Amino acid sequence: EVEASSSSNHVPEDTSDPNAIVPDEDLPFTRVKLTSDEDDEETSEAVRTVQAWAVDIPDPRHTTSALKWLKSSGLDTPTLSHLKRVRKSPTGTHSTLLLTSTSPTIAPELPSDLDLAAPYQLAVPRSAALTPTSLALKNALWPTVFAPRRKGEPEDWSRARAQWACAAMVRVVEEARAARAAGELPIASYVPAPPEEPAWPSYLARDTRVSSAHPLRHAALNVVRALSNSTASTSASIIPATAAASTPPTSAPTKNGQHYLLTSRALFVTHEPCVMCSMALLHSRVKEVFFLVPMQRTGGCGGAACVPKLEGVNHRFAIGRWKTGAGGVSVEGLEIDEDIDS
Amino acid sequence: MISGDTENIEEASDEHLAWMLQAMEMAEEALTASEVPVGCVFVRGGRSIARARNRTNELRNATRHAELEAIDAILANPALTPPSLLTSGAYPLADTTLYVTVEPCIMCASALRQMGIKRVFYGCANERFGGCGSVLGVNKGLAHPKHPPFDATDGYCREEAIMILRRFYVTENTNAPTPRSKTNRVLKTDIPSREPTPRHS
Secondary structure (H helix, E strand, O other): OOOOOOOOOOOOOOOOOOOOEOOHHHOOEEEEOOOHHHHOOOOHHHOOEEEEEEEEEOOHHHHHHHHHHHHHHOOOOHHHOOEOOEEEOOOOOOEEEEEEOOOOOOOOOOOHHHOOOOOEEEEEEOOOEOOHHHHHHHHHHOOEOEOOOOOOOOOOOEHHHHHHHHHHHHHHHHHHHHHHHOOOOOOEEEEOOOOOOOOOOOEEEEOOOOOOOOOOOOHHHHHHHHHHHHHHOOOHHHOOOOOHHHOOOOOOOOOOOHHHOOOOOEEEEEEOOEHHHHHHHHHOOOOEEEEEEOOOOOEOEOOOOEHHHOOOOOOOOEEEEEOOOHHHOOOOOOOOOOOOOO | OHHHHHHHHHHHHHHHHHHHHHHHHHHHHHHHOOOOOOEEEEEEOOEEEEEEEOOOOOOOOOOOOHHHHHHHHHHHOOOOOOHHHHHOOOOOOOOEEEEEEEOOEHHHHHHHHHOOOOEEEEEEOOOOOEOEOOOOEOOOOOOOOOOOOOEEEEOOOHHHHHHHHHHHHHOOOOOOOOOOOOOOOOOOOOOOOOOOOOOOO
């Protein structure tokens, strides 16, 4: 299941500049947009809000003490981290403290020693401002953080990177056809060495739900397991001195905890991962997922649901839907029933 | 008749509570092992057929949640999962009820539906990843062309489930991608009604 080296990743010869940026329309995949509902907050009607509790501080000199109390109160949750905590009145006579967005029906308890008024509810922006226009609209409701560049913003693709992706998709399709020949469903997934880190190990897995008599042995979960199994033998305490192949490359992410995750890695998969696998990939902190065959009724990357797009999840990964025939990749032999979870 | 029904509901309620206390024991075991404290028990025909807890750190695999651990044990046991059952296309968990301390995440909820779980009881909601309604209703709200929906009921040992998660999160999770210093954190004991903030990892 595990492929130890990345030697199969030869980029086809090309005389043009490998560093040239490929325009989006010439990429072998279509980017699945993850932020559509956050993009259009350019009119006051379109600004999405959430109810929150606030309290006026009649004497602005008490603001610091009130902030201190808020920090220790447990009301200060990350759900309002895109908002400033204090708003000063335009005339400077008082300030207002934002308390919490939870328990909308029960007013939070306030300290008696701070001389605060009764808390009240108001509508505040649900997310940070992405444009100057939305910032102005949101500031009118409550002082909001301006975050024009956000995580998950599409990155530029070089010609070399596009060729790397094509080679990876060819490889994973090959594996899926081999799986079918062995009596499995023709589904496979592949985590190649990144183009800028060719010495990193790559991981290849196929769907094994038939041979293992286990309905959950899907290709994406199997590749996550392959990665775990290989890193388990290289954990800090038991690094084999002689096993050069299994020693983590020095340039690999060495931050605590990241060695067993898919952080900074791209995953190529023949079929859109099901909801279970999409969430497994999110738990594993994968950077991007490229799939060839959309699964409209069961997929978790835009089909039945779009897991990294959900509000509340703590990680986002980019999704690329492979364009028909791009990179010479054919879907022949990859047919599965549309009600299968892949 | 009405009083009789109430009695039945109370008896059922006691039974659910008893199983959930066993799930809490598994969560305690996870906490002792420095794992995110989530535990579960799978019950079939009035007896426990699998108990498991989160093992993500130990196995270096972010997908090894309690539910998937237990499912693997059930499927690996031919007495619990006859090979003929799988080839017949029947659901392996059609007669099985799950008790889990925290709402199954989106991954586990999908796995449980693919396995045809009969019913799920959980302690507290999971606002980050909850797959039984908190973030996505994978158990029921989300349509699936094949797998039947299942009911998920919260509330048994809810406060205990929240408190054990808090006990975990006030200590430093040295296995987290970016460990945070938590020396200033205090263990809070107040629990707002139906507004928990646990996480399932």
